Amino acid sequence: MKRRGDVRNKIVEAAMQVFAERGFFNATTDEVARAAGVSKGLIFWYFRRKDDLIKEVAKRSLPLDIISECLCSGLKGRQLLRRIAEEYVRKYSCDTNRSLLFQALSIRSTHPTIGKEISEVCSTLLDRVAEEVYGSVDLDKRVRMRIFFGALLCYALSGVEEVNRDFYISKVIEIVM
Amino acid sequence: MKRRGDVRNKIVEAAMQVFAERGFFNATTDEVARAAGVSKGLIFWYFRRKDDLIKEVAKRSLPLDIISECLCSGLKGRQLLRRIAEEYVRKYSCDTNRSLLFQALSIRSTHPTIGKEISEVCSTLLDRVAEEVYGSVDLDKRVRMRIFFGALLCYALSGVEEVNRDFYISKVIEIVM
Amino acid sequence: MKRRGDVRNKIVEAAMQVFAERGFFNATTDEVARAAGVSKGLIFWYFRRKDDLIKEVAKRSLPLDIISECLCSGLKGRQLLRRIAEEYVRKYSCDTNRSLLFQALSIRSTHPTIGKEISEVCSTLLDRVAEEVYGSVDLDKRVRMRIFFGALLCYALSGVEEVNRDFYISKVIEIVM
Amino acid sequence: MKRRGDVRNKIVEAAMQVFAERGFFNATTDEVARAAGVSKGLIFWYFRRKDDLIKEVAKRSLPLDIISECLCSGLKGRQLLRRIAEEYVRKYSCDTNRSLLFQALSIRSTHPTIGKEISEVCSTLLDRVAEEVYGSVDLDKRVRMRIFFGALLCYALSGVEEVNRDFYISKVIEIVM
DNA sequence: CATGAATGAGCCTTCATTCAT
DNA sequence: AATGAATGAAGGCTCATTCAT
Numbered sequence: 001m002k003r004r005g006d007v008r009n010k011i012v013e014a015a016m017q018v019f020a021e022r023g024f025f026n027a028t029t030d031e032v033a034r035a036a037g038v039s040k041g042l043i044f045w046y047f048r049r050k051d052d053l054i055k056e057v058a059k060r061s062l063p064l065d066i067i068s069e070c071l072c073s074g075l076k077g078r079q080l081l082r083r084i085a086e087e088y089v090r091k092y093s094c095d096t097n098r099s100l101l102f103q104a105l106s107i108r109s110t111h112p113t114i115g116k117e118i119s120e121v122c123s124t125l126l127d128r129v130a131e132e133v134y135g136s137v138d139l140d141k142r143v144r145m146r147i148f149f150g151a152l153l154c155y156a157l158s159g160v161e162e163v164n165r166d167f168y169i170s171k172v173i174e175i176v177m
Numbered sequence: 178m179k180r181r182g183d184v185r186n187k188i189v190e191a192a193m194q195v196f197a198e199r200g201f202f203n204a205t206t207d208e209v210a211r212a213a214g215v216s217k218g219l220i221f222w223y224f225r226r227k228d229d230l231i232k233e234v235a236k237r238s239l240p241l242d243i244i245s246e247c248l249c250s251g252l253k254g255r256q257l258l259r260r261i262a263e264e265y266v267r268k269y270s271c272d273t274n275r276s277l278l279f280q281a282l283s284i285r286s287t288h289p290t291i292g293k294e295i296s297e298v299c300s301t302l303l304d305r306v307a308e309e310v311y312g313s314v315d316l317d318k319r320v321r322m323r324i325f326f327g328a329l330l331c332y333a334l335s336g337v338e339e340v341n342r343d344f345y346i347s348k349v350i351e352i353v354m
Numbered sequence: 355m356k357r358r359g360d361v362r363n364k365i366v367e368a369a370m371q372v373f374a375e376r377g378f379f380n381a382t383t384d385e386v387a388r389a390a391g392v393s394k395g396l397i398f399w400y401f402r403r404k405d406d407l408i409k410e411v412a413k414r415s416l417p418l419d420i421i422s423e424c425l426c427s428g429l430k431g432r433q434l435l436r437r438i439a440e441e442y443v444r445k446y447s448c449d450t451n452r453s454l455l456f457q458a459l460s461i462r463s464t465h466p467t468i469g470k471e472i473s474e475v476c477s478t479l480l481d482r483v484a485e486e487v488y489g490s491v492d493l494d495k496r497v498r499m500r501i502f503f504g505a506l507l508c509y510a511l512s513g514v515e516e517v518n519r520d521f522y523i524s525k526v527i528e529i530v531m
Numbered sequence: 532m533k534r535r536g537d538v539r540n541k542i543v544e545a546a547m548q549v550f551a552e553r554g555f556f557n558a559t560t561d562e563v564a565r566a567a568g569v570s571k572g573l574i575f576w577y578f579r580r581k582d583d584l585i586k587e588v589a590k591r592s593l594p595l596d597i598i599s600e601c602l603c604s605g606l607k608g609r610q611l612l613r614r615i616a617e618e619y620v621r622k623y624s625c626d627t628n629r630s631l632l633f634q635a636l637s638i639r640s641t642h643p644t645i646g647k648e649i650s651e652v653c654s655t656l657l658d659r660v661a662e663e664v665y666g667s668v669d670l671d672k673r674v675r676m677r678i679f680f681g682a683l684l685c686y687a688l689s690g691v692e693e694v695n696r697d698f699y700i701s702k703v704i705e706i707v708m
Numbered sequence: 709c710a711t712g713a714a715t716g717a718g719c720c721t722t723c724a725t726t727c728a729t
Numbered sequence: 730a731a732t733g734a735a736t737g738a739a740g741g742c743t744c745a746t747t748c749a750t
Contacts, residue, residue: 007709023287025202028744039711041747050745099286105334106283109276110200123335139341143348150331151324157282158300158323164316171320175352184734205719216736221721361713377641379556382740393715398742453640459688460637463630464554477689493695497702504685505678511636512654512677518670525674529706538730559723570732572726581724 008046011036015057020099024054024107055114058107061100062118063088063152067125071132078177080132085152085169092156101156144176185223188213192234197273201231201280232291235284238277239295240265240329244302248309255354257309262329262346269333278333321353362400365390369411374450378408378457409468412461415454416472417442417506421479425486432531434486439506439523446510455510498530539577542567546588551630555585555638586645589638592631593649594619594683598656602663609708611663616683616700623687632687675707 014036018027029050033040047053066087075083092098108115130137130145151172191213195204206227210217224230243264252260269275285292307314307322328349368390372381383404387394401407420441429437446452462469484491484499505526545567549558560581564571578584597618606614623629639646661668661676682703 020286023202023284025200026287029746030744040745041711042709044746045709048746095286099283102279102283102286106276106279107200109272109279110198110203119335139344140348143341143345146331146335146345147324147328147349147352150327150329150334152327153334154323154327154330157327157330158296164320167316168320168323171317172324175324206721207719217720218722218737219735222734225721227720375641377556377638379554380641383742384740394741395716395743396714399713402742404741449640453637456633456637456640460630460633461554463626463633464552464557473689493698494702497695497699500685500689500699501678501682501703501706504681504683504688506681507688508677508681508684511681511684512650518674521670522674522677525671526678529678560725561723571724572732573730575725576730579725 007038007042011038011043011046012053012056012060015053016060016100017096019054019057019103020096024057024103029053051111051114054107054111055117057100058104058114058118061097061104062122063091063101064121064125066091067129071125071128075132077133078173080129081148081173081177082169084129085148085172088152089155089165089169098156148172148176184215184219188215188220188223189230189233189237192230193237193277194273196231196234196280197276201234201284228288228291231284231288234277235281235291235295238274238281239299240268240278241298241302243268244306248302248305252309254310255350257306258325258350258354259346261306262325262349265329266332266342266346275333325349325353361392361396365392365397365400366407366410366414369407370414370454371450373408373411373457374453378411378461405465405468408461408465411454412458412468412472415451415458416476417445417455418475418479420445421483425479425482429486431487432527434483435502435527435531436523438483439502439526442506443509443519443523449513452510452513502526502530538569538573542569542574542577543584543587543591546584547591547631548627550585550588550634551627555588555634560584582642582645585638585642586648588631589635589645589649592628592635593653594622594632595652595656597622598660602656602659606663608664609704611660612679612704612708613700615660616703619683620686620696620700626690629687629690679703679707 011032015027015032018031018035021027022031029040029043032053033043036043043053047056067084070080070084070087073080073083092101104118108118126142126145126149127137130141134141134144151168155168188209192204192209195208195212198204199208206217206220209230210220213220220230224233244261247257247261247264250257250260269278281295285295303319303322303326304314307318311318311321328345332345365386369381369386372385372389375381376385383394383397386407387397390397397407401410421438424434424438424441427434427437446455458472462472480496480499480503481491484495488495488498505522509522542563546558546563549562549566552558553562560571560574563584564574567574574584578587598615601611601615601618604611604614623632635649639649657673657676657680658668661672665672665675682699686699
């Protein structure tokens with residue numbers, strides 16, 4: 001007995017795969033439909049326009065989910081940073097998610113509608129992380145937060161070699177604390 | 178008296194503007210032609226396919242040029258980092274270049290041909306910077322380099338408010354030295 | 355209740371009309387679409403490229419169909435030749451088919467893929483006709499077959515005036531028997 | 532010292548080669564220019580439009596030249612036919628001319644302007660040949676002439692194997708005399 | 709829900725033709 | 730005569746989107 005949302009989810013996951021390999025705009029709904037094993041028409045039943053599908057994929061591609069989860073864990077300071085870094089590195093250890101992350105970041109400027117939402121959620125989350133990590137938010141803390149996430153982003157950029165992982169994470173945390 | 182290459186350059190610059198606003202793939206050659214003040218056909222005289230134009234724009238959008246220049250300046254250590262950071266922030270202080278930077282990063286995975294070249298130049302340059310800054314290259318230095326460029330990247334990501342600039346740069350340099 | 359293939363067929367028939375008047379390569383898909391009363395996109399749903407449509411039209415334009423049919427009739431010798439000649443002349447009594455016949459013959463050399471298939475079917479059929487007409491195949495018979503079909507071809511070349519038809523056919527048959 | 536007309540001729544010959552391989556309409560003036568070793572602009576100096584070049588090539592591709600020459604030879608009857616047949620077979624023993632012949636025949640219907648001229652010259656010549664061969668022209672003679680040229684055309688259609696050549700020619704002449 | 713034929717707007721690309729040099 | 734940069738009009742083809750079944 002299929003649950004409602006199963007098909008929708010199958011489409012999104014297929015889209016992530018296809019979009020990662022072909023790009024949000026080069027990929028066609030045909031390709032997504034084929035990858036998901038459904039008809040092209042069905043995609044438009046769940047997502048009124050292709051942009052809606054892109055938006056959904058873009059959201060899942062950002063680290064917002066893991067940051068939210070980590071914030072709910074009740075961890076503070078150094079422990080919170082470590083948890084976030086580990087989850088972050090895990091999420092972007094696969095090519096698919098790495099590709100999608102940078103695509104999601106790059107449509108911010110060309111697709112304001114999609115970009116606006118993303119930017120807002122991001123800055124809100126960052127401040128909440130700073131609050132939990134340092135106990136307060138000021139200019140210096142914000143800079144440190146940027147350095148922290150910048151380091152993670154750069155890590156995602158070049159691919160992740162397992163050997164360095166723990167060393168890298170520790171170093172980054174040490175530096176921004 | 179028009180020099181050879183002038184027209185080609187005019188096209189690339191127009192393309193950068195248009196691509197930044199509309200995205201590599203949403204932007205049309207019509208728009209580029211109009212912005213460059215040339216006929217659409219002429220674009221294909223200089224660039225056999227749109228992808229070739231994208232490739233050219235993508236290369237110019239990365240910080241490779243400024244890193245190369247800074248490496249030629251003869252500066253070492255902290256001074257070199259500061260120079261790179263300042264030039265980097267200057268280059269990406271305009272929306273156009275910020276938009277293009279992330280688009281360039283994101284096509285690496287979907288356009289392997291373009292991506293391969295970029296990746297290689299990048300890793301070579303990073304090691305050369307590390308060499309000039311620290312006098313040697315090892316795991317620890319590489320990690321510091323990544324943190325440095327990650328921080329700059331993150332800075333480019335969110336836009337650059339003038340007030341923070343010097344503070345941010347100093348902080349980052351202090352941290353990775 | 356539309357049968358499957360009806361639309362495809364409508365497109366091919368419209369294409370034959372348009373191609374005959376304007377030429378395979380001068381004719382546009384727009385013109386074919388308009389003549390068929392369908393959208394341009396639909397043509398590419400049934401024929402992935404214009405060349406595929408041309409290939410289909412080229413095949414129908416040759417006398418292969420009528421030769422096959424006549425071979426199935428069970429007729430032999432002089433009767434078979436007469437039947438073929440009559441059907442041939444009937445098929446190419448309209449300008450459309452005459453134009454298409456020579457276009458089909460002329461793309462053999464410029465479109466090898468299309469040409470190869472055609473050539474093979476042709477030589478096979480000719481030998482089968484010789485077999486049925488003369489009871490055996492040798493050099494002399496093959497030459498006679500060529501003369502027979504050459505005469506028909508030349509007839510198609512200059513247009514067919516009704517008055518001469520029977521006389522011409524009789525003469526040709528008499529000569530090659 | 533180049534004679535006037537040398538360049539023009541070089542262009543036409545290059546065009547024949549290119550058109551034979553790629554088709555009158557698929558071939559571009561660029562390709563012709565490259566094959567002729569001249570600039571594209573120069574082609575339009577000698578031929579105001581591409582169609583003019585096509586027309587010139589089409590004319591040279593027909594057997595009009597050899598028929599005219601043979602008519603001037605003073606030969607009569609069987610000897611004239613043999614001479615025409617031999618020259619015909621010689622001319623169309625190369626793929627280039629065979630390809631061009633059928634292309635020239637096929638544009639008659641789609642390019643009336645070009646086709647009209649060709650048709651007229653053809654029918655005039657045929658009657659003159661009949662006159663020289665049979666001494667008079669009537670329905671029967673015209674039919675025989677058609678059979679004769681139809682046989683040659685069919686010969687050009689399938690390529691020419693040297694072995695059969697003389698046999699074929701003799702047979703055809705015997706039949707139509 | 710699900711399918712896939714059908715649509716049509718629009719894009720990349722080609723190419724004949726012109727023209728300044 | 731000769732060149733090749735420049736133009737602009739199409740044309741082939743794609744693809745998001747709709748809709749009848």
